[in-house]
Amino acid sequence: MLFDDDAAPPALVAEGLSLWRGNCIALNHINLRVPVGAVVGLVGRNGAGKSTLLRCLVGLSAPDTGHCHLLGAPSLELPDAVRERLGYVAQTPDLFDWLTAEQHLRRFSALYRGYDERRALLLASQLDLPLGVRASRLSGGDQQKLSVLLALAHDPDLLLLDEPVSSLDPMARRNFMRSLFERRDAEGPPRTVLISSHLLTDLERVVTHVAFLRAGQLQLVGEWDALTEHVRLLELPAGHTALPRGAGVLNRRELAGRERVLFDARVAEAPPAAGQALGLDELFAELNA
Ligand SMILES: Nc1ncnc2c1ncn2[C@@H]1O[C@H](COP(=O)(O)OP(=O)(O)OP(=O)(O)O)[C@@H](O)[C@H]1O
Numbered sequence: 123m124l125f126d127d128d129a130a131p132p133a134l135v136a137e138g139l140s141l142w143r144g145n146c147i148a149l150n151h152i153n154l155r156v157p158v159g160a161v162v163g164l165v166g167r168n169g170a171g172k173s174t175l176l177r178c179l180v181g182l183s184a185p186d187t188g189h190c191h192l193l194g195a196p197s198l199e200l201p202d203a204v205r206e207r208l209g210y211v212a213q214t215p216d217l218f219d220w221l222t223a224e225q226h227l228r229r230f231s232a233l234y235r236g237y238d239e240r241r242a243l244l245l246a247s248q249l250d251l252p253l254g255v256r257a258s259r260l261s262g263g264d265q266q267k268l269s270v271l272l273a274l275a276h277d278p279d280l281l282l283l284d285e286p287v288s289s290l291d292p293m294a295r296r297n298f299m300r301s302l303f304e305r306r307d308a309e310g311p312p313r314t315v316l317i318s319s320h321l322l323t324d325l326e327r328v329v330t331h332v333a334f335l336r337a338g339q340l341q342l343v344g345e346w347d348a349l350t351e352h353v354r355l356l357e358l359p360a361g362h363t364a365l366p367r368g369a370g371v372l373n374r375r376e377l378a379g380r381e382r383v384l385f386d387a388r389v390a391e392a393p394p395a396a397g398q399a400l401g402l403d404e405l406f407a408e409l410n411a
Pocket of ligand 1: 166170213
């Protein structure tokens, strides 16, 4: 599934991406194309394949089939010029236990040309990060803040974030979500973000697009505004004949003697204006029921 057919080169492309873990297929023929400036929420149940997909995209895992490109370069051979424009936060913070938060920031400043110390310190203070404490002594949430800060401080064009806010308190989450969009040069190109999270209410506030992953397959992908407008839930009495299984019917299930049909009104043969619109958490629940 592709997000757009714009002529502009996408920030991120995955084509025919599959990856096996033993007998289990972790990614099953993923096709994804993310335009510059999109903020994409990657959602799915535990084990759906979100981390595996992000690891393939940044070149940390090699797929069995298919390929991916970030900012025009193949993920498995990213040149330094592209690496400098990327930020990645792994699900488990990858820090040096013996260095303080401040020492981490200094080390990273030597690695990235676009590193902005003033911005890093400002963000550290917004996130209330204790700079003088060694990584091994930071709380889980503060370790996560430091990882996020290290990914943001060089003002990357493309950010890939694997559950970056799961341990953050609500204040820190709000500040972090805001900082996702702040760029040094307000006139420059917007940042592209792919963010996996189970915190759907936070995600819903910031995303332009959503990609639903289930058992390694992309189930539903699109602009969030269009999905909220067109993907609808219809509750019908059991035994009804409306909306036969077919094009545009995304899921159907029985609950308390009634049938719940999730459908895409752009494709399904549904009565006009039928069904109710869903928020992200409700849509997630229906798709995964
Ligand atoms: N190192 C590994 N060895 C074997 N199987 C693995 C490994 N890592 C992940 N898997 C399997 O690959 C599948 C996808 O896992 P992945 O971690 O990508 O899911 P996820 O969507 O990120 O889950 P979560 O929301 O729990 O973080 C799962 O079935 C998982 O058990």
